[in-house]
Amino acid sequence: MRLASTSTLPQLAIGIILTLAYTMGFVWRIDLKRDPILAQVWNFIAARNGHLSAKAAHRELILFSCLAFFLEFILIISFIIPLIVAMLTLFSPCVPPLLISLLCHPSQSNGWKLDRMYGPVTRMGFAILELVQFHVVGTGGDYYINFFMTTAVVRLWLDCKVLTESGDTFENQVILYRRIQIYEKALNSCIRDRIFLTLALLGPLFQILSGFTLVEMANSSNYSTLLACGLLYFTMLCLTLFCFSATGQVNQITVNWIAGRRAVCKTRVNRKTLKSLVSETVSLILMTPEELGFA
Template sequence: MSKIVICHRVVRHLRIGNYFHCIFATFDTMEGKISLISKKNKRLVLSFTVLQFLVIIVRIWSIATTRADLLESIFGIAIASLTVIGFVVRCDPFPDDVQVQFLNYIFSSKDEVSDRGATRYLNLLALFFDVVEFTYYSISTVLGLLALFLPCQPGLTSSIICSSEGVLLSGLIFKFLYLFFFPALEFLIYMQVAVGTAYNFVTVLLTGVTFLWLECAFFIKCYQKELADLADYRKIQIFEKILNSCTREGIFLKFVILIPSLQVLMSLVAIKMFHSGHDLLAVMFCWMYVIILGSTLLTFSAAAKVYGTSTKWIQGCKGGERKKYARKMHRSLIPLRLHFGNNFVEILTPLVVQEYCVRQTVTFLLLTK
């Protein structure tokens, strides 16, 4: 039942992504599975990617040319960083259909989750999907309102209609841009950033890592009851190889590099906003920090669980077989590993990542004091 709930969340997120033309996958209601979008819609996604690139140039230009204090500059850099990260994650003119096939395999397999802990984790994952979806609309609306009430803030696209002294230019055309165009543009761009990033980092990566861990835990449970043999572990290894091929050099590597850095930046800006008295903006960045923290903890913890669970099982079952071929097969077993580049996630990786984030946040706070 929990797997069905996750599937419904994924389908809903795919439809949001198709509505805003920011992902290459869609849900085919006729066949009941995920598929790549049509060539026409693919051109729309690429066109909006180009628009996002132009917005990045405008954001960077406004930060570099506008006279602003340190707090305004940090705020502008945070807004620009969100767009840059979304662009880096989404910028893939040649989408990989293996990711789509991988998701279809996950949701078409039997729902074998019977453990209470696994069920609670899937319910937590479904709740996280809902929280991420709420973040799409809430943060996009806030950025649209910022373009309306703080149009000259560096980092916002509306700052290009302001003078170097931070004064809004007058005129009918500038008024139209200020009241309608730029707030709508900020809303659209962040929606594309959030949905495109969440599709790669949450729908593909986090969901894939979670179900690999659950498959491993279910196999060990069946093996202990003599309902499975070592050949079934080979099937899970194939599952692991496919997931690594989908994420190792792309999604997971980007996640490891970008998301902890963004977590450091969001925590820094939130603290600075609280100290300066901008409580509403501080709450917005705190909320984004919580979402990013949740994604890092869930992803790295699930990946570490995959490695830790498989390692413990291999160490515990070796030497228990009497037949020669079974002992040789035991010696050939290797733990399941989620790779990013040339590295892989170990048991202590989640703690190492959070220690890095805390250390960097403290360092930046001391430098900007």
């Protein structure tokens, strides 16, 4: 077996991580459950209305423009990587990350080679399998983690910033906060259903895989693989830091807003209204084992 002949810890870790990745990819194909809450969140984003100040509109334009470039970059990578993997299967079948490499055996030149009995038809079949597999994982991850979650969290953060900068009456601010709460509940329900687990499993998976590959490739002359793994590691690191920092800021902004309103509210009715409000907490920063299904 190829795994039994692995001599270094990084190679063993890469093999285990890749096995988990392939297993998750195949299981992902069976997950055909309809998710109406995700559509509700998109409707909340699309139906957003109201007049923004010049500062808020400028901030929203800059943030969503940067986010659009970032998402387009990830989308391009998600289409290029499956093609690269398929080409490697055809021309370099004994590269360890490939499934067809399990059919390779040691050669006399201290390398690995594929038996002659596995001809072009076998390579083409494995290439198609690798292409479909990586494309499914890439497309699903892009949609749920990148396109949906980043856009939804950014929308929530922007609405909270608009709330703190609003000069409306107390009653109008409470109405706006209630709308944000409805949106936050729908977003948390969708994250608890699948997105949090997807990020919690795939994020560290790809980070560890790309990190070990960077260690292996640093001492070789394969600069293209080194660059690709470096971009993947940097992208996943930025995405993880962005999501968790944005959700933390949402909670802190709402806590400060409620505390500030309590300091200026004088009437008894307004104070009772503030007591009924709770700060916004996205599930990325607060998730119990029972909600994850481990208890």
